[in-house]
Amino acid sequence: GAVVSQHPSWVICKSGTSVKIECRSLDFQATTMFWYRQFPKQSLMLMATSNEGSKATYEQGVEKDKFLINHASLTLSTLTVTSAHPEDSSFYICSAQLVDTQYFGPGTRLTVL
C-alpha cells in the first residue's frame, strides 16, 4: 500500500519550453502533497506544499510563477516548470502525505538543453 507514481520518469526539453510533471497517489487519497528538487549528491530541498483545492505554499526563494503547482484532486498534483532553462535541470520528487508519513514517488529527471 501507499504507492505514489510520477510521470514522466525522465524528460529532455529545449530551453524556453514548459514541462508538466504529474504526481499520483495510487491507492490512497492525499489532501497534501509535496514537491522537492534534488541536485546530484545533494539532499532534497522542499519547493512547495500542495493542498487539494487551494493554492500551493511555496518555500522561500522558489518562484511561484516559474513552478506552477495544481492539486486538482485528492490523488493528483502537477508541477509545471515554465520557460525552462538549463539551470532548472534537476531531479524532481513528489510525496503524498498519509496520516503522519510521507510516501515518495520515483522522481522525474529533467534535462533542459
Place this chain on the structure above:
Amino acid sequence: GIQVEQSPPDLILQEGANSTLRCNFSDSVNNLQWFHQNPWGQLINLFYIPSGTKQNGRLSATTVATERYSLLYISSSQTTDSGVYFCAVGENRDDKIIFGKGTRLHILP
C-alpha cells in the same frame, strides 16, 4: 527553522558489518522519519519515529527527543543496503519535513 545534521557523511563497510547513523536536530519535533534512497533515486520509508525505539528486521531506530537526536542501526549489512540514508524532521506530525544532508553508505562485497 529547524536544523538537521547527519553523521557521518560517508561510510564504507564490508558486507556483514554493523553501522550506526546519527541525526541531530536543533529544536523540538513531532515528526521524524528515516528514509533510504536507492541508487535509482527512489526514497523508501524506513521508520516514522519521533520518539522511542522501533525495529524492522536488520534495521532499528531510536529517537531520544529530549536530547534531540535519533540513531539508525543497520546490522549484518548487505550490498543492497548501499545508498543514501536521510533523516527528515518536522515541527508538526502531518506537515512539511526538512531533510538532513544524508549519510552515503557503501557496502563492499
